[in-house]
Amino acid sequence: MPESEAPNSILANQPTPQWICPEYVQKVLRNYFLDEDLQIVEIFITPATAKGENYASTMTRVRVKYTNPGQRNLQSGSFLIKSNVENDEYTSGKLSDCDVFSREMEIYSKIIPKLRKILQSKDLDEELVPRIIDIDYAHDSIMFEDLTARSFVPADRVKGFDMAHAKMVLRKLAKWHAASAVLGHAEPEIFQSYDRGLMTRRTDVHVPYYENSLRFCASAVSRLPGYEKYASKMFKLQNKLVELGRRAFDRRNDRLNVFVHGDLWITNVLFKYNANMHPVDATLIDFQFSFWGSPTIDLHYFFNTSLSDELVLDGQEELVQYYYEMLVEDLQGLGYKGKIPTLKEFWIEFMDTGIYGFISGCLVKPYMINEDASADADLASLLQEDERAENFKRVVFSNERVHQNLKKLLPIFDRRGFLDVHQ
Incomplete structure (x- = not known):
């Protein structure tokens, strides 16, 4: 054979x-x-x-x-x-x-069957994974x-998600989050060990990645005419960035916590399309960095890595409200016994964790849209601090497409206060 x-x-x-x-x-x-x-x-x-x-x-x-x-x-x-x-x-x-x-194997063998059972008990089950x-x-x-055998395919990674794609992902995500909130309320201990997301306090593995990416990003921005003031703020932010990110990831018992996907971007969602190429279904994949925390973490990462340029700039308010309405509908449909935040309270939380939007859009997305097929594109080149790793980051932040993305996002994050040392 x-x-x-x-x-x-x-x-x-x-x-x-x-x-x-x-x-x-x-x-x-x-x-x-x-x-x-x-x-x-x-x-x-x-x-x-x-x-x-x-x-x-x-x-x-x-x-x-x-x-x-x-x-x-x-x-x-x-x-x-x-x-x-x-x-x-x-x-x-x-x-x-x-x-x-x-951890991901445990999620598939232990957590997902429980989530499915919760959804099935209220006739809300659908294919999420x-x-x-x-x-x-x-x-x-x-x-x-292999979902491609059932006509599920990735979306266009270059264009980013339009409103139809984005809302379909958010509908699935809301159902995942709601079912996990119900499970966490019924079995408080089940998610306690899930405290190792990309910026949680239990691990320092990713610290060099974030600190050095900010340094190379600020250096690149300093050479963009008219953007020097943003670079100056970013250089000052270097010693505070990781702590600010960790605060966003900290679970707070006075707020709604869910099982955060942790790596929700274009390549981790597959879609099925109709004859008119309109998305009719989607499924989520890749739960390696899932953790118990604020649902807004998934929203910041998703919005700033995966939306089309138009939606990143003008569609986030509509999408936050859409997600919130889907989440509340699912929580109520599943009989959630905890406190459900108001939309205003959810917006306050969204702003409280907003530093992760800056991190996702300016320090993570550049690697996702890297167009250089370099052999240096591996985990070591992200985390290490040797010459090879520095050369890789220098190439990534020299990309004109990355520069265009930064020019659009930095003024927004600056107006929201996420480039300030004290926030």
């Missing part, structure tokens, strides 16, 4: 783990279908992402054809295997410090159904 398709020249940069082989996949499918007679007769194993598209994991696509004694014809299936980065001691060590893979085929603790991996 063939073991792989002819590799795409770009995707070949992201090697597939050697343990993902026909024998391994056959064993997993036999367990999933409860059929020891299942036989794979054809298999294609290919990278699912290019280097630089996913810093924290390896994604492998597996397409199979197999025989089943209960079926007359050949069966086929397509699956994705998400696994730890191999042959990279630095990346593996940093991800281990964050407990990334064991892909179907899980296998969770393999030995290889730190998860096998999902």
